[in-house]
Amino acid sequence: KNEVEQSPQNLTAQEGEFITINCSYSVGISALHWLQQHPGGGIVSLFMLSSGKKKHGRLIATINIQEKHSSLHITASHPRDSAVYICAVKVTGGGNKLTFGTGTQLKVEL
Amino acid sequence: DGGITQSPKYLFRKEGQNVTLSCEQNLNHDAMYWYRQDPGQGLRLIYYSQIVNDFQKGDIAEGYSVSREKKESFPLTVTSAQKNPTAFYLCASSNRQSSYNEQFFGPGTRLTVL
Numbered sequence: 001k002n003e004v005e006q007s008p009q010n011l012t013a014q015e016g017e018f019i020t021i022n023c024s025y026s027v028g029i030s031a032l033h034w035l036q037q038h039p040g041g042g043i044v045s046l047f048m049l050s051s052g053k054k055k056h057g058r059l060i061a062t063i064n065i066q067e068k069h070s071s072l073h074i075t076a077s078h079p080r081d082s083a084v085y086i087c088a089v090k091v092t093g094g095g096n097k098l099t100f101g102t103g104t105q106l107k108v109e110l
Numbered sequence: 111d112g113g114i115t116q117s118p119k120y121l122f123r124k125e126g127q128n129v130t131l132s133c134e135q136n137l138n139h140d141a142m143y144w145y146r147q148d149p150g151q152g153l154r155l156i157y158y159s160q161i162v163n164d165f166q167k168g169d170i171a172e173g174y175s176v177s178r179e180k181k182e183s184f185p186l187t188v189t190s191a192q193k194n195p196t197a198f199y200l201c202a203s204s205n206r207q208s209s210y211n212e213q214f215f216g217p218g219t220r221l222t223v224l
Contacts (some may be wrong), residue, residue, distance in 0.1 A: 002152070004152065030210075031210040031211065033210070033213075035215075040217070041198060041200075041217060041218040041220070042215065042216075042217045042218065043200065043202075043215040043218075044215070045212055045213070045214070048210040050210070086152070086153070088153075090210065090211050096141055096158075096160065096204065096206065096211050097143075097155060097158065097211075098153075098155075098211060098213065099152075100152035100153040100154075101152050102150060103152065
């Protein structure tokens with residue numbers, strides 16, 4: 001079983017819809033990252049969380065440490081949001097390494 | 111502009127040949143990482159380096175080698191011992207002092223072994 005599980009694996013939405021991507025982990029962590037991978041392969045960091053909630057534009061990330069769960073929300077989705085969204089955790093006592101989920105492929109259609 | 115560069119973007123090699131993937135960063139980061147990405151799988155760590163002249167094996171180091179002679183550079187060699195080298199390879203770097211370990215990624219190199 002992977003230490004980091006994401007759901008759904010694939011998601012198709014219509015423009016304007018509210019989108020939620022989930023990440024569950026089974027280990028103790030000191031930080032959780034949400035990353036976006038564009039079709040060309042480049043990866044950018046969206047959020048780093050250790051508690052609570054963060055918002056950037058139309059993106060919101062939340063984390064519940066007790067439940068070992070994080071969500072990434074996209075409000076008013078747009079076709080340019082189409083990408084793979086990856087959850088990664090920094091495992092407590094794991095040094096400076098990250099453990100990655102398998103990603104959620106999001107497609108937003110007009 | 112500060113960032114990470116990887117070259118080339120696409121690379122083709124014949125089976126049995128060693129190939130070296132380039133990774134350069136000008137972010138003044140101490141730590142650098144190499145990941146492999148395969149369809150349906152999360153990024154897997156091949157090697158990482160926390161400081162110049164030092165590096166450690168990641169989860170899937172067999173068939174790979176690295177060097178860290180300069181802070182800016184962390185080349186990865188895919189040797190003929192790697193059984194299934196065709197994959198997308200990503201390099202990343204981070205500030206070793208960062209408690210979150212935010213990593214900055216390069217654009218990746220897609221290696222195809224024919």
